[in-house]
Amino acid sequence: MRIEKSEIAGKLSMLRKAIPSKTDIDCLRGVLISDGTMTATNLNTTIQTDIDCAQDERFILPLKAIEMIENLPDGVVDIQPAKDNTVFIRAGSIKNKVATHPADEFPEIDILESAQQIGIESERLQDAINTVLYAVATVSTRPTVTGLLFDGDGENLNLVALDGYRMAWAGIPYKGEFRMIVPKASVQTLLTLGLTGNVNIRFTRRAAVFELSGYTFHSRLLEGEYPEYKRLFPAYKDSVLIDRRSMMESLRRAMICIDDKNRPMVVLNIDGEDLRLSTKSGVGDYSETLRLEGAAGHAVKIGFNGRYLQECFKSYSGDVVECFFNGAGDAMVVDDGEVKSLVLPVRLSGAE
Numbered sequence: 001m002r003i004e005k006s007e008i009a010g011k012l013s014m015l016r017k018a019i020p021s022k023t024d025i026d027c028l029r030g031v032l033i034s035d036g037t038m039t040a041t042n043l044n045t046t047i048q049t050d051i052d053c054a055q056d057e058r059f060i061l062p063l064k065a066i067e068m069i070e071n072l073p074d075g076v077v078d079i080q081p082a083k084d085n086t087v088f089i090r091a092g093s094i095k096n097k098v099a100t101h102p103a104d105e106f107p108e109i110d111i112l113e114s115a116q117q118i119g120i121e122s123e124r125l126q127d128a129i130n131t132v133l134y135a136v137a138t139v140s141t142r143p144t145v146t147g148l149l150f151d152g153d154g155e156n157l158n159l160v161a162l163d164g165y166r167m168a169w170a171g172i173p174y175k176g177e178f179r180m181i182v183p184k185a186s187v188q189t190l191l192t193l194g195l196t197g198n199v200n201i202r203f204t205r206r207a208a209v210f211e212l213s214g215y216t217f218h219s220r221l222l223e224g225e226y227p228e229y230k231r232l233f234p235a236y237k238d239s240v241l242i243d244r245r246s247m248m249e250s251l252r253r254a255m256i257c258i259d260d261k262n263r264p265m266v267v268l269n270i271d272g273e274d275l276r277l278s279t280k281s282g283v284g285d286y287s288e289t290l291r292l293e294g295a296a297g298h299a300v301k302i303g304f305n306g307r308y309l310q311e312c313f314k315s316y317s318g319d320v321v322e323c324f325f326n327g328a329g330d331a332m333v334v335d336d337g338e339v340k341s342l343v344l345p346v347r348l349s350g351a352e
Contacts, residue, residue, distance in 0.1 A: 001033075001054045005077045005091065009070050011049050012061075014215060015040040017189050018047040019063065027101040030062040039109060045186050046109050046218035047193070057081065058103045065089060065098040109218055112209050115202040118176055120157065122195035122212075128159045128170040129187060131339050134311045136184040137163035147181040147222040149229070160229045166308050167342040168315060169229060180208055181226055186219035193217060233333060233342055236324040238300075240270060241293035244313055244321050250277050250288045251310050257284030258306060265346060266306035270325065271299040279306065293320065302328050303348040312341050 015031050020042035023029060032039045036055045039048045059081035061069075068089055069077060078090040081100070089096040129148065137145040140163065149160040157174035161167065180203050182190075193215050200211040203221065210217040251266065258264040259281045269276040273295045278287035302325065313321070316336055324333040328348065334341040 001051075001057055001080070002076055002078050003051070003053050005069065005072050005074055008051070008077060008079075011038060011051065012066050012069065014049065014193060015047050016066070017192060018042055018045050027060055027105040028107075030060045030100065031066065032058075032060055032103060032106040034058045034103065034106075039106070041107065041109065041218075043107065044183065044220050045189055047189075048109070048216040048218070049214060059087060060100045060103055060106060061087060062098055062100045065096075065100070068096050068098070110207060112202045112204055112207060115204045115209070116178060117200060117202045118152070118157075118174075118178065120172065120174070120199050120201065122197055122199045124172050125157075125199055126191065126195045128157075128172055129191065131170045131315045132159050132161040132168035133184070133187060134315060135161035135163055135166050135168040135341070136187075138184070140164065142224075142227075144181050144222050144224040144226045147183045148187050149226045150178070150180050150182065151226075152176045152178045158229075160226070162227065162229065162232075165305070165344050166312060167229065167232060168312075168339065169233075169341070170339045178203070179226070181222040181224075182208060182219055183222055190217050190219070233340060234324075234326065234331065236326045236330075236333065238297040238326065239322050239324040240275070240296050241320050242275065242323055243290070243293070244316055244319060246290055247277075248310070248313050250290060251306060251313070253288065254279045254286050255306050255310070257281060257286040259283040261307075263346075264306035265303055266309060267301065267303050267348065269299075269301045270296045272296060296325075300325055300327060301348070302332065303346045304332070304343060305346055308343050312343050315339065315341065 015038055018040040020028055033054050036050055037048055038051050065087050072091045080088045085100050087098050087100050136148055140146055145162055151158040152174055154177050156171035159170045193212055196213045202209045206221055208219050208221055254266055254277060255264055258279055267278050273292045275290045275292055312334055318336050321334050321336045331342050331344045
């Protein structure tokens with residue numbers, strides 16, 4: 001096949017995201033070119049795209065060949081497979097021969113033609129994912145919480161993440177009913193492909209296919225029961241309105257004064273119309289008072305992991321958020337009408 005270097009290099013850059021860095025299956029360390037498509041997979045995620053100039057071709061473009069193509073000068077590249085499991089690459093006076101693997105060794109990908117299908121506007125989907133993804137567990141004895149829950153309840157598509165210390169929930173209006181759990185790594189890769197236009201999603205119990213502009217993304221799904229997140233948010237009577245940007249700036253200053261980055265303790269004292277944020281460590285003793293928009297119903301002193309608070313407030317986009325609280329041992333709930341989050345407190349010592 002003959003193709004402009006810029007065109008194929010751009011496609012290979014996206015497909016690389018699904019090529020495993022370590023694998024015992026050698027044929028996966030490359031891209032399958034077959035009947036007008038290019039495919040890369042690590043068996044958990046797969047990325048496909050079209051390549052019109054290779055309608056009658058079928059071979060694996062190995063990683064070394066991909067690296068060579070990416071480093072060629074601009075212009076037409078001629079890529080031809082040979083019968084001895086090699087690939088020839090020519091560009092101007094440059095000639096290169098690279099060993100590859102038989103195309104028949106590459107695993108077949110299920111395109112899920114008979115699966116359930118939904119359509120979501122990409123910008124809203126991307127915003128919702130970005131809002132909650134920070135709260136997905138990295139590791140857990142409960143595998144389902146290492147993924148992002150897509151829960152269509154008949155009125156909204158709810159995107160939910162939790163890790164045992166915090167929880168985040170964003171909703172998009174959607175009439176369908178379905179539920180699937182997509183692994184965190186898959187969601188992160190999906191976002192890097194660029195979501196534009198309308199995203200069509202096909203899925204079964206075990207796998208999902210996201211049809212994007214120019215690319216098709218396959219992911220395995222996590223099986224099992226996800227926690228009943230709607231029941232985990234407590235109903236508190238007391239709340240305060242906090243200027244989100246002022247809170248973020250105060251947290252950033254406080255974190256400078258914390259020496260324990262694994263347990264960065266920040267204390268919130270809420271009393272009347274004042275919120276006093278403080279931290280004390282071997283590095284420094286910091287405090288700052290923020291003015292609330294309205295008075296709290298009762299005074300409370302709560303300790304939190306400062307990094308968790310930062311990630312929570314950063315996930316919102318509005319100027320003001322409403323924070324609901326009860327007591328020192330109870331979670332704080334943050335809500336702006338579209339996104340709801342929960343952060344568990346940490347135990348305070350007598351000196352804090």
